Amino acid sequence: MQKTKIGTVEAIMLILTIIVAHSVLSMPTNILNTYKSASILNVTYVSIIAIIIAYFVYKLLKPFPCMDIIDISELVGGKFFKNVVGSIFIIYFIVSSSFMLRSFSESIQILYFPMTDITFIISLIIIAICIANRLDFSSTIKTNVIILPIALIGVLFLFFTNINRFVPERIFPILGESAFNTFVLGITNLSSFGGIAYIYFLPPLLKENTKLKKITLISIIATSLYLIFTIAVLLFIFTFFTDVSEISPLYTATRYIEFGSFFQRLESVFLLVWILVFACYLSIVCKFSTGIFQKVTGISNKKALIDIFGLLILGIALIPKNLAISQNFEYKVYPYLMIGIVLVLGIGILIFANISKKKQIHNINTNNNHFREELQNE
Amino acid sequence: MNKLVKNIFIFVVILVFISAFSSSYSSLNIDNLTYVLAIGIDSSSDNKLEVSFHFSNPIPAESSASEKSTPIINTVVASSLSNAINLVNGYQGRQLNLSHCKVIIFSEEIASKGISDEIYTLINDTQIRPSANIIVSKCNAKYYMNQIQPEIENLLSRYYEVFADSSKYVGHMPNATIGDFFNSLICKTCEPYAILGGINKANSKTNSSEASDFGDNSNNNSQKDYNIKANDSSVEGENKVENIGVAVFKGDKLVGELNALETMAFLSIRNKVDRFLVSVPDPLNENEYLDIYLTPKGSSSVSVDTSTNSPYVKVKCKFTAQIYSMSENSKYLSSDILETISNSCNTYLESMFLDYLYKSSKDFKSDINGFGNFAAKNFITTSGFEQYNWLETYKDSFFDVNIETSVKSGMLISET
Numbered sequence: 001m002q003k004t005k006i007g008t009v010e011a012i013m014l015i016l017t018i019i020v021a022h023s024v025l026s027m028p029t030n031i032l033n034t035y036k037s038a039s040i041l042n043v044t045y046v047s048i049i050a051i052i053i054a055y056f057v058y059k060l061l062k063p064f065p066c067m068d069i070i071d072i073s074e075l076v077g078g079k080f081f082k083n084v085v086g087s088i089f090i091i092y093f094i095v096s097s098s099f100m101l102r103s104f105s106e107s108i109q110i111l112y113f114p115m116t117d118i119t120f121i122i123s124l125i126i127i128a129i130c131i132a133n134r135l136d137f138s139s140t141i142k143t144n145v146i147i148l149p150i151a152l153i154g155v156l157f158l159f160f161t162n163i164n165r166f167v168p169e170r171i172f173p174i175l176g177e178s179a180f181n182t183f184v185l186g187i188t189n190l191s192s193f194g195g196i197a198y199i200y201f202l203p204p205l206l207k208e209n210t211k212l213k214k215i216t217l218i219s220i221i222a223t224s225l226y227l228i229f230t231i232a233v234l235l236f237i238f239t240f241f242t243d244v245s246e247i248s249p250l251y252t253a254t255r256y257i258e259f260g261s262f263f264q265r266l267e268s269v270f271l272l273v274w275i276l277v278f279a280c281y282l283s284i285v286c287k288f289s290t291g292i293f294q295k296v297t298g299i300s301n302k303k304a305l306i307d308i309f310g311l312l313i314l315g316i317a318l319i320p321k322n323l324a325i326s327q328n329f330e331y332k333v334y335p336y337l338m339i340g341i342v343l344v345l346g347i348g349i350l351i352f353a354n355i356s357k358k359k360q361i362h363n364i365n366t367n368n369n370h371f372r373e374e375l376q377n378e
Numbered sequence: 379m380n381k382l383v384k385n386i387f388i389f390v391v392i393l394v395f396i397s398a399f400s401s402s403y404s405s406l407n408i409d410n411l412t413y414v415l416a417i418g419i420d421s422s423s424d425n426k427l428e429v430s431f432h433f434s435n436p437i438p439a440e441s442s443a444s445e446k447s448t449p450i451i452n453t454v455v456a457s458s459l460s461n462a463i464n465l466v467n468g469y470q471g472r473q474l475n476l477s478h479c480k481v482i483i484f485s486e487e488i489a490s491k492g493i494s495d496e497i498y499t500l501i502n503d504t505q506i507r508p509s510a511n512i513i514v515s516k517c518n519a520k521y522y523m524n525q526i527q528p529e530i531e532n533l534l535s536r537y538y539e540v541f542a543d544s545s546k547y548v549g550h551m552p553n554a555t556i557g558d559f560f561n562s563l564i565c566k567t568c569e570p571y572a573i574l575g576g577i578n579k580a581n582s583k584t585n586s587s588e589a590s591d592f593g594d595n596s597n598n599n600s601q602k603d604y605n606i607k608a609n610d611s612s613v614e615g616e617n618k619v620e621n622i623g624v625a626v627f628k629g630d631k632l633v634g635e636l637n638a639l640e641t642m643a644f645l646s647i648r649n650k651v652d653r654f655l656v657s658v659p660d661p662l663n664e665n666e667y668l669d670i671y672l673t674p675k676g677s678s679s680v681s682v683d684t685s686t687n688s689p690y691v692k693v694k695c696k697f698t699a700q701i702y703s704m705s706e707n708s709k710y711l712s713s714d715i716l717e718t719i720s721n722s723c724n725t726y727l728e729s730m731f732l733d734y735l736y737k738s739s740k741d742f743k744s745d746i747n748g749f750g751n752f753a754a755k756n757f758i759t760t761s762g763f764e765q766y767n768w769l770e771t772y773k774d775s776f777f778d779v780n781i782e783t784s785v786k787s788g789m790l791i792s793e794t
Contacts, residue, residue, distance in 0.1 A: 036760050111504055115401035124395060169751035175759050239565040256508055256557060264507075 004137040005207040008215055013148045014141065014284060015195035015219035016226065020151050021281035022194060023230050024274045025103045029249045030331050031189060032234060038176025039231050042186040047224030050193040053343065054220040057199055058213050060350035063357055065209050069200035069346060070295050072353045085349065086296035090289050092197070092341045094309065096334055097285040098316035101125065102326040104278055105317070107247045111271070122317050125275075129283045130310040133290070134303060140283040147276045152226060154270055158250070159233050161257050166236040190343065191335035195223055197342040201288055247323070250274075286310065405473065412472040415535050416481040416526075418519030419496055421488040422455045427496075429454055429462035430520040431474065434535055449527075449534065453520055459499050476505040480538035482512050482556055483519040483575065486625075486632065494563060494630035501560045508557025511542050514625035514632055516576035516609045525577055525618035541621065542573065549642040549654030551621045563630060567750025567768060571644075574623035574635050576608030604639040604657065626742045634742040636734070643727075643734035646695055647747050649677045655702060656730075661722040662715065669703035670723060670785070682753040684766060688774040691749050693731065699723060699785040716785045723783040731779040743773040 006014070035042040064072050069089070074082035105121040113121060132140050176182050199216055203209055234249050237256070246252050251274075254267040290305040299305065320326040404410065418430035433450040452469065456462035463474050482500065484493055500506045515522040528537035545553040554572045562570035607623040624636040624644055636644060645651035653673045660666040675696040683690040701719065738744060750768040757763040 037754070113399060113402040115405050116399050120395060120398035127391075167748070167751055169755060172751075172754040173757040173759050173763050177760050179759075239561050239567070244564060252508075258509055 004141075004205070006138075006141055006205050007207050008211045010141045010145055011202055011206060011211075011215045012219045012222065013145050015198055015215070016148055016152070016222055017144055017277060017281045017284060018195040018198065019192065019223045019226055020148060020274075020277050021100065022192065023227070024248060024250055024278065025100060025107075026247070026249070026327050026330055027192060028230055028234055029246055031192070031231060032249075035182055035186060035189075036176040037171055037173055037235070038182040039235055040171060040228060041174065041176070042182050042189055043192075043224075043227050043231050045183060046186060046189045046192065047220075047227065049187070050190060050196070050224065051217065051220050053190070053347070054193075054196055054199065054216045055213075057196060057347065057350065058216040060347065060354055061200070061203060061212065063354060064203070066204050068202070068204050069349060070292055071204075073349050076349055076352045076356060083296050085345070086292045088341055088345065089197070089200075090292050090296075092337055093285050093289045093292075094312055095316060096194075096337065097282055098313045099320070099326045099329040099334070101278075101282060101313060102317040102320050103247075103323065103330060106323045106326065107251070108271075108275070110247060111251070119318060122314055125279060125282065126310045126314045128279050129286050129313075130306055132279070132283045133286050133306045133310075137287050140280060140287065143276070144280040144284070147273060147280060151273050151277050152222075154273060155226060155229050155233065155250075158253055158257065159229050161259075162233065162237050162253070165256070168236060170235055170239065188335045188339065191338040192227055193220065193223060194338050194342070195219060197338070197346070198284070198288065200342075200346055201291070282313065286313070410472055411475040412470050413475050413478045415478060415538055416483060416523060417459075417476075417479060418483040418485075418515075418523045419459065419488055419493075420485040420519045421491065426455050426457055427459060427462060427488070428520065429456060429459060429466075430523055431466055432523050432526075432534070434478070449524070451520065451523055459496050476503060477507065478535065479506060479510055480535065482510055483515050483522055484513070484572070485519045485522075486514055486516050488519075489514045489572075489625065489627075489632035492630040497556065497560055497563060497630065500556060506556065508555060508560075510556045511538075512554050512556050512559050512572045513575040513621065514572045516574065516607075522575055522577065522619055527617045529616045545645065545650065546652045547654070549645050549651045550623070550638040551641060552624055552645060552648075552650060554624075562627075562746075562748075565748075565750075566764070567745070567754055568748035569629070569744040569746050569769065570627040571746045572625040572627070573621050574608045574625045575619060575621045576610075577618050578609070578611050578613050578620045604642075605637050607635055607637045624746070626738065626744050626746055628742065628744040633744055634737075636737075639730060640734040640737065643731045644738075644746065646674055646697075647678050647680070647693060647731070647735075649674065656727075658719075658723050658726040661718045667703075668701055668719065668722075670719075671700045671702050672697040672723075672727075672783070673699070675784075680747075680749060680752045682749055682756065684753050684756045687771060688776060689749075689753060689768075689771060690776050690778070691735070691752075692778045692780070693735070694780040694782075695727075695731070696782045697723075697727075697784070699783050700787060701785065716787070720783045720785045723785060724781045727781040727783065728779045731781065732777055735775075735777040735779070739773055739775045739777070743770075745769060745772040749775075 031043065032039050061067075061072075064075075067075075070082055070086050073085040077084075101122060102118075105118055105125065109116060109118055109121055132143075199212075199219075202215065203212060206212065206215070230250065233253055237253065238249075251267055251271065254270045255265075257266045258264050286306065286309050289309050290302050293299070293305055293309075294302050320329070413434045414431050415434050416432035418432070420428040420430070422428040430451050430453040433452070435450050452466050454462045454465045454469070456465055463476075467473050484496070500510075501508075513522075526534070526537070528534065531537040531540075542551070542553040545551050551573050552571060559570045559572060562568050608620050611620050611622060613620060622638050622641075624641050625632055626634040626636060639656070642651065642654050642656065645654075651674065653671055655669055655671055657667040657669050660668045675698050679694040681692045683692075699720070735747075738746060745768070749772070753766070753768050754763050757766065
């Protein structure tokens with residue numbers, strides 16, 4: 001895991017990949033269905049909280065340069081605690097990405113391969129990520145740096161090409177269902193910022209550890225802007241997303257782009273970009289999961305793990321009997337998993353680590369003072 | 379040996395994937411598809427649907443350029459739209475592909491009963507484009523399709539592609555699409571609408587005296603020209619269909635129709651027209667009318683007061699205008715005269731807009747203008763807005779229209 005070092009832009013793109021991959025699925029619909037006309041207000045409010053949390057995470061990671069959360073958890077609770085935390089993060093990464101893969105593959109099957117079994121569609125993506133992971137991690141990262149800007153520009157393109165259809169009044173009633181729903185229950189929408197989880201594992205991977213602050217803040221601010229643009233496109237143009245669940249609302253939005261009779265059916269281009277982004281996302285998940293596993297178990301050959309983790313993702317992705325189960329996971333389970341593991345457990349470990357480090361420093365200082373006093377007395 | 383096994387494994391995997399994906403490829407292969415250009419939906423007995431499919435018929439390569447494709451229409455009676463598609467799939471021996479379907483036509487009869495099931499089914503279809511136009515035909519949908527014989531276009535698909543573009547510069551019909559219809563159907567702040575289609579009077583009636591009424595050049599008929607709907611115009615030609623006016627829906631049911639003049643008011647309020655021609659009373663010559671090209675200046679401004687149970691809607695529109703009709707002794711270089719014509723325009727348009735708005739409110743009880751979006755501004759929460767029940771309260775609305783027209787000049791000639 002420590003072998004491949006990544007630069008600042010690559011790290012920012014890596015974190016942004018998570019939101020782009022999630023936004024292609026039903027995440028925007030979940031936000032619009034829950035917060036209705038207050039969706040943009042909620043996303044803005046949650047974004048501010050996410051930026052504060054990300055800064056807090058950076059502050060907590062700062063005293064432990066070149067250490068990820070697995071190393072820090074070993075400092076806090078020893079090897080056993082390190083294994084527990086590592087396992088929890090592996091389960092979180094693998095399970096969430098598997099269900100996302102299932103939803104994404106279901107969408108592709110409905111749209112383009114109605115006669116093909118879902119197993120083959122998922123397998124094809126799994127083979128792609130296994131091959132990518134067998135190569136150096138930098139191949140995934142570099143592909144990501146090329147593809148992700150296209151996906152980001154795509155959302156801006158979607159926003160500006162549909163601007164003549166915008167009805168900005170759809171932001172009203174301003175508080176949506178209620179202030180309680182938007183601001184208190186709306187906190188669960190922090191789960192949209194799944195990229196925070198990857199910040200915990202970045203320090204040992206960075207070429208320049210001093211850039212962690214820049215990476216953390218820029219990536220979370222960019223995630224916020226991306227999310228606001230995505231929700232704005234869907235809310236201002238389409239009324240039906242607040243009441244109807246679509247398999248992929250962004251895909252539906254792209255079907256409305258037309259420039260006369262010449263430029264039509266651009267959704268295929270968007271889908272191609274999203275497939276590549278999704279492959280990069282799974283590749284990153286696979287890389288981090290195998291890295292954590294290697295750290296926990298101490299296995300020296302990581303390549304053997306890639307196929308096992310690929311098969312694990314494939315197996316879990318095939319568990320849901322239908323799209324409803326995988327979408328229910330996205331809507332009902334994933335937000336609580338993300339908040340519980342990434343925000344509560346992750347930040348909790350960092351706080352404990354910081355407290356124990358301060359105590360250690362305090363103890364060392366106290367001992368030093370005692371030693372000095374004894375020396376002076378002598 | 380190890381490398382050989384690996385290569386064989388890769389080869390087998392590639393073969394498996396090729397066979398797995400080939401079934402999807404075969405089903406979407408162009409040789410196995412029939413492209414539908416338009417769907418017509420009529421009601422039949424026993425609550426069944428009579429669905430007509432208009433297919434593309436490419437002109438054979440050896441035919442001359444002027445030769446036109448003859449329409450191919452298949453009609454089937456089925457309990458649902460999806461069953462109808464399936465039955466025609468079997469009949470044609472090919473799979474119907476709706477990805478090039480440009481128009482969906484509903485007969486007036488079925489539209490009055492409600493078309494939400496058909497709209498939801500079509501939107502659920504991955505092939506139907508949201509940009510497909512939706513027409514409510516005053517006659518049978520199948521008959522309407524049969525009468526489409528574009529004179530200018532050789533390809534029927536081209537006609538379907540461009541016919542709705544005239545909404546931007548004529549203003550006699552909206553460019554209503556199924557995507558917008560579905561959006562409005564679900565919306566709690568507006569109601570759906572569609573293009574009103576029919577067969578023109580000159581073709582549908584043999585009574586020449588009735589048709590000749592429209593050829594009269596008297597000034598009153600200058601106004602009559604705009605009070606037409608589909609089925610009313612006197613245009614004669616090979617293409618017998620015409621699309622004039624708006625089919626107004628309340629929920630999924632057709633509740634009324636707008637004529638050409640009302641359609642212009644509707645499109646102006648919704649900012650969906652670039653330029654249109656109207657006849658306004660000539661302030662300088664009593665009983666005479668001036669034909670004026672109006673161009674909206676910016677977006678219309680709407681405010682809704684919901685402090686009482688009777689919403690008070692204020693609409694403000696600005697236009698720049700150019701005088702199109704010209705006669706002897708026309709003097710359009712005088713500021714005073716242009717000012718007088720502007721005032722006449724304002725008075726005429728205000729009355730025209732008010733007539734339209736009260737018709738939509740009192741007669742149709744349907745907010746196709748989307749005023750509900752502006753009414754929602756007055757509420758903090760969705761529950762408050764839902765309690766106000768905008769779509770039902772709209773019928774009690776009062777309107778105030780303010781028009782500011784600035785007549786600039788004539789066109790090439792300013793004085794005669």
